[in-house]
Amino acid sequence: MVQQSLQDLIIKALASENLQLPALPTIAMQLQHALRDRNTKVADLEKMIVGDQALASQVLRVANSSFYRGLQRINTIQKAIIRLGVRKVAMLAMAVSQRSLYLTGNPQIGLYMERLWQHAFAAAQSSQWLANHCGCRTQADDAFMAGLLHNIGQLVILRVIDELSANKQLGGGPLPENLLNELLNSNMHNAMGYVLMKRWNLPDEYCIVARDHHREPYDSDNILLTIVRLADQACEKLGIGLRSDSSIALAATPEAQALGLGEIVLTEVEILLEDSVTMAG
Numbered sequence: 001m002v003q004q005s006l007q008d009l010i011i012k013a014l015a016s017e018n019l020q021l022p023a024l025p026t027i028a029m030q031l032q033h034a035l036r037d038r039n040t041k042v043a044d045l046e047k048m049i050v051g052d053q054a055l056a057s058q059v060l061r062v063a064n065s066s067f068y069r070g071l072q073r074i075n076t077i078q079k080a081i082i083r084l085g086v087r088k089v090a091m092l093a094m095a096v097s098q099r100s101l102y103l104t105g106n107p108q109i110g111l112y113m114e115r116l117w118q119h120a121f122a123a124a125q126s127s128q129w130l131a132n133h134c135g136c137r138t139q140a141d142d143a144f145m146a147g148l149l150h151n152i153g154q155l156v157i158l159r160v161i162d163e164l165s166a167n168k169q170l171g172g173g174p175l176p177e178n179l180l181n182e183l184l185n186s187n188m189h190n191a192m193g194y195v196l197m198k199r200w201n202l203p204d205e206y207c208i209v210a211r212d213h214h215r216e217p218y219d220s221d222n223i224l225l226t227i228v229r230l231a232d233q234a235c236e237k238l239g240i241g242l243r244s245d246s247s248i249a250l251a252a253t254p255e256a257q258a259l260g261l262g263e264i265v266l267t268e269v270e271i272l273l274e275d276s277v278t279m280a281g
């Protein structure tokens, strides 16, 4: 099948009214509601996380990674909450609960999904960190979520390709890499991400980040958007995700300047990002 017709087929499937969008895992939905509800108690969040054994063990694995590890190994969610704080543990749970969305039996698509997952996790960690270091502590949780989800449209595109390919609609064998890269990096991923996050009833500020994180010019008064754009470029500089450009000078970006972040803080972000790749699992 020629590349153009493959591309047309995929775009048609994405535009179809019958497009099946992935569902937000139930536990992620529950955590999202609980975190935004002022009446939620620490015990409620703990119960939710402990109630899901697989999730709890993933959270403990991340909590014991080099980035968070203290002197003693954390072996219960309760200890993780004491060490890291309940909101951070809930955020980690939210992130790892989405891991299952990034799995497939197709080896070629699987490699792409792996890179998307690493990028999502790294962008979440670094966005949260940047919020804490640019005087926007109150937005640190939102930065984590917006960073985690900003490229979720790429996941939608990949899952559609995965399904078409499983149904043998894209011919046999691996797909051309340039076709995949072109589709994933096109602004379709912004539109698809926006639609999906709206469908998931996520707060508007997260949806806007998905929609506008490549838009030029962008709204530099939107701190959340500015933070995620900077985190995204930091990931690109380190080659975490689908794009790689080691020549990016983070301190010279308009985003770093708008946030008032200099070389030292940005070098620390790069170190954090190197750790986050091993954490993502």
Ligand SMILES: [Fe+2]
Binding pocket: 150, 151, 189, 213, 214
């Ligand atoms: Fe993007």
